[in-house]
Amino acid sequence: MEVSERWYRNLESDAGVPLTPDALMRLSAALALGPDERLALYGNVHADADPLTPGRRVDGAPRCALSQLLATQEQFPAYLVDQAWNILDHTRTMATWFPWVLEPGANLLRWVLLSPEAREQLTDWPGHAAVYLAQLRFALVTSRGDRQLGALLDEVLDDPECRSRWSQDLNVIAYRQGHRFRLRLPHVSADEITVTSQVLLPAYRQEIRYVLLLPDPATPTPTPTAGPDPVTSRRTRT
Known part of the structure; x- marks a missing residue:
């Protein structure tokens, strides 16, 4: 050096x-x-010197704009999460595919790593677990002292399988942009659904992520059944 x-x-x-x-x-x-x-x-x-780091709010404009963007995108599953993977907002299609987002305190990482349902619905769950644990490690490094992330890590390490993977794999992953994976959702489609995740970050609120799941164009687009009302189903939590 x-x-x-x-x-x-x-x-x-x-x-x-x-x-x-x-x-x-x-x-x-x-x-x-x-x-x-x-x-x-x-x-x-x-992290300490940057005024735009996670947890330091600037204004609500990017959040509102992304919620408006969600309102125009009802064809595909899409959602907003914060730095601790709390679900902030979602489309009606997202709620149809994944009803757990309607639960109070819905958290994506907790669902992926600790829910038996996720282990059934996510094809190659071990691969998903490895990616999310690597993302959690990145979040902990770049958001030092975040209590929500610390509590989330404690919950994850209470699971023996997650604890074993956490200690064995020290990878760090920032974002899951362009990740292509398969889903088993019998309430949506009789066949497995292949999707690609697209992640957007607002320039001045990069602790918020807008994630859109795009079904593979080579497969028929699943037609969601009637779901919750798009207005009442959306989150307004801070």
Whole structure:
């Protein structure tokens, strides 16, 4: 990294060293970090200095705009989550495919990792679990001190299988953009449904994620049955 021994000793002892973007780039290169690991490193170093980090609210405009976007997209499952994977809003189709989003305190990561239903509906559940645990690790690194994330980790580690995977796999994943996977939803389709997730982040509220599940164009688009009213089914929690 072309730094002095004293600089490195201060870094290890947390005595305070200038971690400039250039220093972080050299550190990332020395450790052969991938793009998600680099994001985690930068987020961890600059979390306290960045006024736009998760948990520091700027205004509600991006949230309102994304909710309006959801209202126009009723053909496919789509939803909003915060930095702790709490469901903030969703389309009617999302509620039809995944009725659990209507439950009080609905949380995507908790459902994926701890719900028996998820292990049946998500084809290759172990692969999904590995990705979400890696995303949880990224969130914990870049949102230090977030109580919701800490409580969520405690819940996840109470599950023996999740605890084993957490200790064995140290991967870090920032986002699940463009991930293609299969679903078993007999109440929606007799056949497995293949979808691709598209993730949008508002520029000034990047702790919010807009996620759209696009069915594979090669398969017939499932026609949802009558579901909850789109207005009354949407979340308004902060």
